[in-house]
Structure formats: C-alpha cells, structure tokens
Amino acid sequence: MHTLDLFAGATPAAGERRALGSHAWLLGGFALPWVEQLLPELLRLRTLAPLRQLSVPGGGKMSVGTTSCGLLGWTSDSAGYRYTRLDPQTGQPWPAMPAAFLELAVAAAREAGFEGFAPDACLINHYRPGARMGLHQDRDEHNLAAPIVSVSLGLPAVFQWGGLRRADTPQKVPLAHGDVVVWGGEDRLRFHGVMPLKAGEHPRLGPRRINLTFRQAG
Ligand code: MD3
Numbered sequence: 001m002h003t004l005d006l007f008a009g010a011t012p013a014a015g016e017r018r019a020l021g022s023h024a025w026l027l028g029g030f031a032l033p034w035v036e037q038l039l040p041e042l043l044r045l046r047t048l049a050p051l052r053q054l055s056v057p058g059g060g061k062m063s064v065g066t067t068s069c070g071l072l073g074w075t076s077d078s079a080g081y082r083y084t085r086l087d088p089q090t091g092q093p094w095p096a097m098p099a100a101f102l103e104l105a106v107a108a109a110r111e112a113g114f115e116g117f118a119p120d121a122c123l124i125n126h127y128r129p130g131a132r133m134g135l136h137q138d139r140d141e142h143n144l145a146a147p148i149v150s151v152s153l154g155l156p157a158v159f160q161w162g163g164l165r166r167a168d169t170p171q172k173v174p175l176a177h178g179d180v181v182v183w184g185g186e187d188r189l190r191f192h193g194v195m196p197l198k199a200g201e202h203p204r205l206g207p208r209r210i211n212l213t214f215r216q217a218g
C-alpha cells in the first residue's frame with residue numbers, strides 16, 4: 001500500500017471534489033486537461049524570470065525555488081515580503097501571465113463558487129526532494145476577499161491545513177499531480193504549509209513538484 005493511502009480521505013479521483021473547509025475546495029485532477037499547455041509556458045517563464053531561493057526576514061533562505069508571472073510578483077528579502085511590478089533580480093517587469101494559466105485559474109475559481117476571479121499575480125514554487133514550506137498565512141495581498149487558486153504539478157506532496165491561529169494543529173492533505181485547491185472566505189487566512197517533499201520521479205515532470213498560486217494581489 002502506498003503511504004499516502006494511509007491518510008484519512010486520500011486524494012479524490014480526477015473529477016471529484018472535496019470540501020476542506022466552508023470556503024475551501026479540493027478539485028481532484030481539475031488541471032489535468034491544461035497540463036500540456038502549462039509545461040512549455042513554465043519553461044519559457046523561467047528563461048525570463050529565473051528561479052531563485054528567496055531570503056526571508058528571519059535570515060534564512062527558502063528551500064523552494066521561486067518565480068512569478070503577472071502584473072505583480074511576490075518577493076522577499078531581509079526587509080520583508082511584498083509584491084512588486086518589477087522583478088528585483090532582472091529589473092524588468094514580471095513576464096505576462098500566459099492565457100492558459102489565467103483560463104485555468106478563472107475556471108477553477110468559478111467551479112468553487114467564486115465568480116469573477118481576476119488574478120494579477122501567479123507565484124510559481126519549485127520543490128525538489130527535501131524542499132518544504134513552513135506554516136504561514138498569505139496576507140500580503142491587497143484584496144483578502146478574493147480567493148487563492150493553487151495548482152499542483154509533478155510529485156505528490158502532503159499539504160498542512162491549519163487553523164486561524166499558528167498553534168492550531170494542522171490536518172494533513174495529500175495533493176497529487178493536477179489537483180487544484182481554491183481557498184476563500186473564512187478559510188483565506190488559514191495557516192498552511194508543505195511537508196518536506198519525498199524523493200521520487202514523476203513520469204512527466206521528473207524529480208520535482210511545481211505549485212502555481214494565483215492571487216488578486218493589487
Ligand atoms: C490556504 N504554497 O506559495 S499552495 C504559497 O504548495 C504556498 O507551494 C504552497 O503556500 C505550495 O504561499 C501551498 C496552497 C495554498 C495557497 C494559499 C493558501 C493554501 C492556502 C491561502 C490560504 C489558505
């Protein structure tokens with residue numbers, strides 16, 4: 001038996017949806033029809049805005065490789081977290097959000113009941129085995145009434161789904177290639193994170209997981 005099957009309520013099959021909270025939906029395999037459009041765009045985007053390991057205010061470096069596309073990109077350094085119009089590393093505007101990215105994000109938001117989602121930022125996180133993301137809240141966005149849409153590609157990961165206080169014990173939610181999660185309303189400010197990625201080889205993406213998060217940041 002695969003370890004992931006030991007979790008209560010394992011990943012839903014493609015086409016199934018599962019409520020994670022009152023305003024949070026896991027759409028199993030929702031991104032699968034878009035994958036072959038997303039992958040060449042991801043390769044192109046990293047030639048325009050290379051992956052980097054951002055420094056965080058505490059002094060460390062994130063273990064994930066990060067870049068952005070859209071009008072605004074998320075960045076971090078010793079001074080703090082913020083969205084910028086220019087990529088601090090190239091001095092150029094962030095690459096435009098590819099049409100297929102926007103279509104997928106808007107369709108997923110609609111499917112979860114959020115009509116009129118208009119993301120202006122897409123944060124792209126690359127996980128290699130061992131990379132993780134500690135528990136945090138996403139609160140740098142100007143419009144906290146808009147949802148966040150997250151698309152998982154490549155190796156599976158165990159997502160930590162916490163409460164509104166850092167001390168609330170998170171639930172473990174396995175996320176597979178093609179899964180999309182939409183978080184809004186009272187679930188928007190939940191603490192969340194990603195457990196260290198287990199080693200593996202994904203048939204289409206190799207030894208990595210890529211996560212896209214679409215936000216209304218400005
Ligand atoms: C729950 N990324 O980039 S996506 C992030 O898999 C981030 O790379 C993780 O957390 C990743 O900030 C998790 C899922 C996610 C995104 C935003 C959320 C979950 C969320 C906002 C509120 C609650």
Ligand code: FE
Pocket residue numbers: 136137138192
């Ligand atoms: Fe986050």
